[in-house]
Amino acid sequence: MNAGWEAAADLVVVGSGVAGLTAALDAAELGLRVVVVTKDAVDAGSTRYAQGGIAVVLGDVPGDTVEAHVADTLTAGAGLSDAAAVTEILYDGPAAVARLRARGAVFDSDADGRLARTREGGHSAFRVVPAGGDATGAEVERALLAATTDRRLPLLPGHVAVDALRDERGAVAGLAVLDDAGRPGVLRTPAVLLASGGYGQLYLSTTNPATATGDGLALALRAGAAVADVEFVQFHPTVLYTGPAVGRRPLVTEAVRGEGGLLLDRAGRRFMTGVHPLAELAPRDVVAKAISHTLAATGADCVHLDATAIPDFARRFPTVHAACRAAGIDPGREPIPVTPAAHYACGGVVTDLHGRTSVPGLYAAGEVARTGLHGANRLASNSLLEGLVIGARAARAVAADRNTPRPVAGNCLVPWPAVPLAPRELVQRAMSAAAGIGRDAAGIAAASDRIEAATALGVPAGRAGVEDAALTLLAQAVLAAAGTRTESRGCHVRTDFPERDDRWQRASLELTLDPTGRPVVRTGTAVAA
Known part of the structure; x- marks a missing residue:
């Protein structure tokens, strides 16, 4: 063009x-x-x-x-x-x-x-x-x-x-x-x-704004750069739950737990005390995983964060208080319904x-x-x-x-060839189902196949197209890395490989694009010696 x-x-x-x-x-x-x-x-x-x-x-x-x-x-x-x-x-x-x-x-x-x-x-x-x-x-x-x-x-x-x-x-x-x-x-x-x-919009529910579609990572990959650790997508443990939703959800800052907020299951029982010595103040991956397990075990849609003992909650946490009040919840008098949501790209x-x-x-x-x-x-x-x-x-x-000057090319033609594009909502649903908190080989393969079947080559004509191309490429990259790392570590949880594996200690997966434009794990970076 x-x-x-x-x-x-x-x-x-x-x-x-x-x-x-x-x-x-x-x-x-x-x-x-x-x-x-x-x-x-x-x-x-x-x-x-x-x-x-x-x-x-x-x-x-x-x-x-x-x-x-x-x-x-x-x-x-x-x-x-x-x-x-x-x-x-x-x-x-x-x-x-x-x-x-x-x-x-x-x-x-x-x-x-x-x-x-x-x-x-x-x-x-x-x-x-x-x-x-x-x-x-x-x-x-x-x-x-x-x-x-x-x-x-x-x-x-x-x-x-x-x-x-x-x-x-x-x-x-x-x-x-x-x-x-x-x-x-x-x-x-x-x-x-x-x-x-980052690329929080790769998932149906996220704390990220609509701009977080991974454009920069996709641009870097196409330019020949490597990406790493993309399988480690951090899910924030406490996002305000107001029913099934798509898009950005209000965050309930971790500082609420830092100042005394307690996590309760549907029966009103604390569940973090037996999970980690720091209980509610355990690292985010631990808390998010524990909440997911609690939801699965109880069949509930959310857990609750009891912050009623925090004095003057509205003054200390005005942003959270406003979001809760907009949803009809008074955090000074009742627990806040929360669930995890995609939050931060560690890679x-x-x-x-x-x-x-x-x-x-x-x-x-x-x-x-x-x-x-x-x-x-x-x-x-x-x-x-x-x-x-x-x-x-x-x-x-x-x-x-700048001390090493380089010539700037004079060609005014911008190479923008056809790139893989899949429907955004399909990508988000596939990633939320298979690459959220808890992944396994069958789910990763099914998500990859589903996205591949819906992908066609096209030339993005505007912002939405550029974003869709980025999300398609990032979905492929995250699934490739998640499928390769056969262990659970940090915020990458494999239900079919639930333990850490020392073979992966200090081993980061780097991905680049192959000649066909698909992200592949680079040889020699998978397992540390």
């Missing part, structure tokens, strides 16, 4: 969440010409929905240390986190939060004027810094967007990223986009940073700790990336911190890599 317009920049950032805006602001301060591209409104991504806070050790909580935060993260990651990555990212946390506060982010304070703290599942200390009670992501987004406006950084909303253009050596030379009317354009650039979020595009992928000029940060921090299960509230840290590091990497 011919480009309708062209522009040029030193760096194009895809996504306007915490990682993307942090990278854009830092890159601009380093003297780069930056353009931020986002397919929806600039605040429509996942960042604003993050409730609990930012997990960080600032040295003002007696007894807590960065080493303890590292240990908690490694425990949650179930053997697949990269210890060096965890250590580097978490030690960078205090400086990253300080830069965010300098850009205007306002966090909650306690009675002594210090930053308030809460605790979430898997944490051994009160180290999660909240804003607005349970509106941390919204405050982070507000502050970064305000800073972006102050610096007059170019924002291009309503434009979906289609493909990375590459030169004859395979290095990035630009980005092809489509606007809301399907009109094409090209941004000529030697550097593209993907900060486009993503393989990068180093500076956001670099294996494709020259292609970078990734935030949920779209796999740095080694999360492993098989993300520790609560580590995601905003990772976005801040890696977003800043990626900006510096782009600036440093």
Whole structure:
């Protein structure tokens, strides 16, 4: 397809969440010409929905240390986190939060004027810094967007990223986009940073907004990059249940359990006390799995989160309180009905700790990336911190890599061949049935066959088509990885292989596209020696 317009920049950032805006602001301060591209409104991504806070050790909580935060993260990651990555990212946390506060982010304070703290599942200390009670992501987004406006950084909303253009050596030379009317354009650039979020919309029920369709991962795969750990899809244990629903569901932050909320079955009995020493504050994969087992055993549609003992619930958790009241529930007087829902992609595009992928000029940060921090299960509230840290590091990497100039291709034709497309709802139903909490070989194979039978080649003509192509490709990738990993670890639960298998310890599955465009597990990455 011919480009309708062209522009040029030193760096194009895809996504306007915490990682993307942090990278854009830092890159601009380093003297780069930056353009931020986002397919929806600039605040429509996942960042604003993050409730609990930012997990960080600032040295003002007696007894807590960065080493303890590292240990908690490694425990949650179930053997697949990269210890060096965890250590580097978490030690960078205090400086990253300080830069965010300098850009205007306002966090909650306690009675002594210090930053308030809460605790979430898997944490051994009160180290999660909240804003607005349970509106941390919204405050982070507000502050970064305000800073972006102050610096007059170019924002291009309503434009979906289609493909990375590459030169004859395979290095990035630009980005092809489509606007809301399907009109094409090209941004000529030697550097593209993907900060486009995850793929929660792969499932019928999710905490993610409609934008979370895996576009960035699909773009990276088509450009020749590897993805890893995509089978580890974290399901948040507590999402408000108001009956069977499709699409984004209101989150009930883990901090509610951190401040005393108790999980009850349909008979009003606590069920987490016999499951894990931390009970309701066990890592998310443990709690989500326990809730699923409880629902299966009791035949109930939901469990209940009793937060009636938390004083002044409406003030402490205004976002959750508003969602509950809209559903006719008073959390100060009655338990909140909850179920798990797809929440966070622990895997993503393989990068180093500076956001670099294996494709020259292609970078990734935030949920779209796999740095080694999360492993098989993300520790609560580590995601905003990772976005801040890696977003800043990626900006510096782009600036440093400019010292090796590369020619930018002059061809204005955007290659967008026919790609596999399956109906979105069919993909979501197949993935929810076979690749949610509890998977087995028969279900994975059936889902793969069902999607394959409904897939046809087509050329996406607009945002919906680009998203459908991404979801089709990501479904294939997740099913391939889930079918290959014959063990249960973190948030990947195989009912036909219910135990951990030491052969898979520290073994991440990397996937790339084969010559036919299908995701395949790379030889030699399946089992550690």
